[in-house]
Amino acid sequence: MTVRIGVVAFQGAWGEHLRLLERLGAEGFPLRSGPLPEDLAGVVLPGGESTVIGRHLAASGLSAALAAGIDAGLPALGTCAGAILLARRLEGPAPEGRIPRVPFLVRRNAWGGGAPQSGTQRDSFEGVLSWNDGKSSRGVFIRAPRFDEPEEGVTVLARFGEEPVALRWRNLFVAAFHPELDGGGPLHSLFLDTCRRFGNNAAVPRRA
Numbered sequence: 001m002t003v004r005i006g007v008v009a010f011q012g013a014w015g016e017h018l019r020l021l022e023r024l025g026a027e028g029f030p031l032r033s034g035p036l037p038e039d040l041a042g043v044v045l046p047g048g049e050s051t052v053i054g055r056h057l058a059a060s061g062l063s064a065a066l067a068a069g070i071d072a073g074l075p076a077l078g079t080c081a082g083a084i085l086l087a088r089r090l091e092g093p094a095p096e097g098r099i100p101r102v103p104f105l106v107r108r109n110a111w112g113g114g115a116p117q118s119g120t121q122r123d124s125f126e127g128v129l130s131w132n133d134g135k136s137s138r139g140v141f142i143r144a145p146r147f148d149e150p151e152e153g154v155t156v157l158a159r160f161g162e163e164p165v166a167l168r169w170r171n172l173f174v175a176a177f178h179p180e181l182d183g184g185g186p187l188h189s190l191f192l193d194t195c196r197r198f199g200n201n202a203a204v205p206r207r208a
Contacts, residue, residue, distance in 0.1 A: 003041035003195045006031030010056035012048020012081060016180035026192055032056075034065030042075040042195035045082030047142065047178050050108065053081055054097030063097040070101060075171040075194045077187070083174035084108055084145055102169045103151035110146030111176065129158045129165060129177070129185075137185035139165065139177040147176055157190070171198065 005021050007014045009030035021028035021044075031043065043066060045053070057063035070076055076099075078086040085098045087106035111125075124142040131137065132155070139160060147164045150156065157173075158166035165176040166187060171194055179187040 001196050001199075002027055003192065004029065004037065004039050005042045005044060005192075005195060006037070006040055007044040008032075008046060008053065008057070008062070008082070010048075010060075011052045012046045013079075013178060013180055014044075014046045014048075016178075017044045017046050017079075020180050020188055021192075024188055024192055026195070031062070033060045034062050036065050036069050036074075040069070040074065041198055042077070042191065043069070044191075045076065045078040045085055046180070047080030047082065050081040050084040051095045054085055054095035057085070057097030057099075059097075063099060067099045067101075070099060070172065073171055073198060075173075075191060075198050077173045077175075077191045078102075079175045079178055079180065080142065080144060083147075083176060086172060086174055089149075102154065102167065102172050102174055104154055104167060104169075104174075105148040107146045107148060109143050111141050111144040127160050129160055131158045131166075131186060132156065133186075135186065138182045139179075139185075140181040141177050144176045147174070157187070 004027045007017045007028055018028040084106050086102050088100045088103045089105040091107040127139050129137050129139040155168045156164040157168055167174050173191050179185055
Protein backbone atom coordinates (compact mmCIF):
# COMPACT_ATOMS: atom_id res chain seq x y z
CA MET A 1 0.00 0.00 0.00
CA THR A 2 1.34 3.42 -0.97
CA VAL A 3 1.16 5.84 1.92
CA ARG A 4 1.26 9.64 1.96
CA ILE A 5 3.86 11.09 4.29
CA GLY A 6 4.06 14.79 5.06
CA VAL A 7 7.54 16.23 5.56
CA VAL A 8 7.63 19.48 7.53
CA ALA A 9 9.25 21.81 5.01
CA PHE A 10 10.15 25.13 6.59
CA GLN A 11 13.92 24.71 6.83
CA GLY A 12 16.57 22.01 6.95
CA ALA A 13 16.91 18.63 5.26
CA TRP A 14 13.30 18.11 4.20
CA GLY A 15 14.13 17.59 0.51
CA GLU A 16 16.42 14.65 1.27
CA HIS A 17 13.66 13.00 3.29
CA LEU A 18 11.23 13.40 0.38
CA ARG A 19 13.62 11.77 -2.06
CA LEU A 20 14.33 8.83 0.25
CA LEU A 21 10.65 8.26 1.02
CA GLU A 22 9.88 8.16 -2.69
CA ARG A 23 12.69 5.67 -3.29
CA LEU A 24 11.12 3.48 -0.61
CA GLY A 25 7.74 3.54 -2.34
CA ALA A 26 5.94 6.20 -0.29
CA GLU A 27 4.37 9.39 -1.57
CA GLY A 28 6.06 12.25 0.23
CA PHE A 29 4.93 15.86 0.09
CA PRO A 30 5.97 19.14 1.77
CA LEU A 31 3.87 20.03 4.81
CA ARG A 32 3.74 23.69 5.83
CA SER A 33 0.33 24.34 7.39
CA GLY A 34 -2.75 22.73 8.89
CA PRO A 35 -5.29 21.28 8.78
CA LEU A 36 -3.75 17.88 8.14
CA PRO A 37 -4.75 16.06 4.93
CA GLU A 38 -7.39 13.37 5.39
CA ASP A 39 -5.14 10.66 3.93
CA LEU A 40 -2.02 11.55 5.93
CA ALA A 41 -0.35 8.35 7.19
CA GLY A 42 2.74 9.82 8.84
CA VAL A 43 4.85 12.93 9.30
CA VAL A 44 8.59 13.65 9.30
CA LEU A 45 10.16 16.48 11.29
CA PRO A 46 13.59 16.89 9.67
CA GLY A 47 16.96 18.12 10.81
CA GLY A 48 17.87 21.78 10.65
CA GLU A 49 17.59 24.48 13.32
CA SER A 50 15.05 23.49 15.97
CA THR A 51 14.35 27.10 16.93
CA VAL A 52 13.59 28.08 13.32
CA ILE A 53 11.46 25.03 12.56
CA GLY A 54 9.63 25.34 15.88
CA ARG A 55 8.86 29.01 15.31
CA HIS A 56 7.30 28.20 11.93
CA LEU A 57 5.37 25.28 13.40
CA ALA A 58 3.83 27.59 15.99
CA ALA A 59 3.10 30.47 13.61
CA SER A 60 1.48 28.23 10.98
CA GLY A 61 -0.74 26.38 13.44
CA LEU A 62 0.89 23.14 12.35
CA SER A 63 2.28 22.42 15.81
CA ALA A 64 -1.20 22.20 17.33
CA ALA A 65 -2.55 20.17 14.40
CA LEU A 66 0.34 17.70 14.59
CA ALA A 67 -0.01 17.40 18.36
CA ALA A 68 -3.67 16.40 17.95
CA GLY A 69 -2.79 13.94 15.20
CA ILE A 70 0.10 12.37 17.11
CA ASP A 71 -2.08 12.00 20.20
CA ALA A 72 -4.55 10.09 18.00
CA GLY A 73 -1.79 7.70 16.85
CA LEU A 74 -0.35 9.43 13.78
CA PRO A 75 3.22 8.08 13.30
CA ALA A 76 6.02 10.65 13.34
CA LEU A 77 9.76 10.57 12.70
CA GLY A 78 11.95 13.31 14.15
CA THR A 79 15.59 13.51 13.09
CA CYS A 80 18.18 15.73 14.78
CA ALA A 81 16.24 19.01 15.20
CA GLY A 82 13.01 17.07 14.76
CA ALA A 83 13.99 14.83 17.68
CA ILE A 84 14.48 17.92 19.84
CA LEU A 85 10.97 19.08 18.97
CA LEU A 86 9.46 15.69 19.90
CA ALA A 87 11.41 15.14 23.14
CA ARG A 88 9.44 15.42 26.37
CA ARG A 89 12.43 16.80 28.30
CA LEU A 90 15.01 19.25 27.00
CA GLU A 91 18.16 20.55 28.60
CA GLY A 92 18.35 24.30 28.15
CA PRO A 93 15.95 26.78 26.53
CA ALA A 94 12.95 25.18 24.81
CA PRO A 95 12.02 26.22 21.26
CA GLU A 96 8.44 27.28 20.73
CA GLY A 97 6.26 25.00 18.64
CA ARG A 98 7.53 21.81 20.29
CA ILE A 99 5.40 18.66 20.44
CA PRO A 100 6.95 17.10 23.58
CA ARG A 101 5.80 13.50 23.58
CA VAL A 102 8.72 11.01 23.59
CA PRO A 103 9.82 10.44 27.22
CA PHE A 104 13.56 11.04 27.22
CA LEU A 105 15.99 13.89 27.85
CA VAL A 106 17.68 15.52 24.86
CA ARG A 107 20.72 17.78 24.92
CA ARG A 108 21.20 19.96 21.87
CA ASN A 109 24.52 20.01 19.99
CA ALA A 110 26.02 17.58 22.50
CA TRP A 111 27.94 15.47 20.00
CA GLY A 112 30.98 17.10 18.47
CA GLY A 113 33.83 15.57 16.53
CA GLY A 114 32.72 12.07 17.49
CA ALA A 115 32.63 12.74 21.24
CA PRO A 116 30.00 14.19 23.58
CA GLN A 117 30.83 17.89 23.92
CA SER A 118 29.54 21.27 22.91
CA GLY A 119 29.01 21.16 19.16
CA THR A 120 29.67 23.69 16.42
CA GLN A 121 28.70 23.63 12.77
CA ARG A 122 32.07 21.98 12.01
CA ASP A 123 31.30 19.13 14.36
CA SER A 124 30.01 16.51 11.98
CA PHE A 125 31.18 12.95 11.57
CA GLU A 126 30.14 9.50 10.39
CA GLY A 127 30.05 6.36 12.48
CA VAL A 128 28.84 2.78 12.45
CA LEU A 129 25.50 2.25 14.16
CA SER A 130 24.55 -1.00 15.87
CA TRP A 131 20.84 -1.81 15.55
CA ASN A 132 18.86 -3.91 17.99
CA ASP A 133 18.30 -6.58 15.31
CA GLY A 134 22.06 -7.20 15.11
CA LYS A 135 22.58 -5.29 11.87
CA SER A 136 24.73 -2.22 11.34
CA SER A 137 24.56 0.85 9.15
CA ARG A 138 26.30 4.16 8.59
CA GLY A 139 25.20 7.19 10.60
CA VAL A 140 25.80 10.82 9.69
CA PHE A 141 25.92 13.18 12.71
CA ILE A 142 25.74 16.96 12.22
CA ARG A 143 25.70 19.07 15.40
CA ALA A 144 23.79 16.15 16.79
CA PRO A 145 21.75 16.09 19.97
CA ARG A 146 22.49 13.53 22.64
CA PHE A 147 19.78 11.24 24.03
CA ASP A 148 19.79 10.63 27.78
CA GLU A 149 17.54 8.87 30.27
CA PRO A 150 14.96 7.20 28.02
CA GLU A 151 12.08 6.18 30.26
CA GLU A 152 10.25 2.88 30.54
CA GLY A 153 8.45 2.01 27.33
CA VAL A 154 11.07 3.60 25.08
CA THR A 155 12.87 1.14 22.79
CA VAL A 156 16.49 1.84 21.85
CA LEU A 157 16.66 0.97 18.16
CA ALA A 158 20.31 1.86 17.51
CA ARG A 159 23.44 2.83 19.37
CA PHE A 160 26.70 4.52 18.46
CA GLY A 161 29.12 2.80 20.78
CA GLU A 162 27.20 2.69 24.05
CA GLU A 163 25.13 5.79 23.30
CA PRO A 164 21.49 5.48 22.21
CA VAL A 165 21.01 7.39 18.95
CA ALA A 166 17.64 6.09 17.67
CA LEU A 167 14.58 5.54 19.83
CA ARG A 168 10.99 4.41 19.41
CA TRP A 169 8.05 5.18 21.67
CA ARG A 170 4.65 3.97 20.49
CA ASN A 171 4.27 5.31 16.92
CA LEU A 172 7.03 7.90 17.32
CA PHE A 173 10.64 7.56 16.15
CA VAL A 174 13.56 9.89 16.90
CA ALA A 175 17.15 9.87 15.69
CA ALA A 176 20.17 11.92 16.72
CA PHE A 177 21.73 11.36 13.28
CA HIS A 178 20.52 12.10 9.74
CA PRO A 179 19.04 8.87 8.34
CA GLU A 180 18.07 10.63 5.11
CA LEU A 181 21.81 10.82 4.33
CA ASP A 182 22.78 7.22 5.11
CA GLY A 183 21.92 5.72 1.73
CA GLY A 184 18.60 4.20 2.74
CA GLY A 185 19.22 2.60 6.11
CA PRO A 186 16.63 0.87 8.26
CA LEU A 187 14.98 3.74 10.13
CA HIS A 188 12.77 5.03 7.33
CA SER A 189 11.72 1.46 6.52
CA LEU A 190 10.69 0.86 10.15
CA PHE A 191 8.81 4.15 10.15
CA LEU A 192 7.00 3.33 6.89
CA ASP A 193 5.97 -0.09 8.18
CA THR A 194 4.29 1.69 11.09
CA CYS A 195 2.66 4.21 8.75
CA ARG A 196 1.23 1.41 6.62
CA ARG A 197 -0.25 -0.26 9.68
CA PHE A 198 -1.72 3.04 10.79
CA GLY A 199 -3.42 3.24 7.41
CA ASN A 200 -5.13 6.01 5.56
CA ASN A 201 -8.53 5.39 7.19
CA ALA A 202 -7.54 6.13 10.77
CA ALA A 203 -9.58 8.75 12.59
CA VAL A 204 -6.91 11.43 12.95
CA PRO A 205 -7.99 14.89 14.14
CA ARG A 206 -7.30 17.39 11.35
CA ARG A 207 -7.62 20.53 13.44
CA ALA A 208 -6.38 21.48 16.90
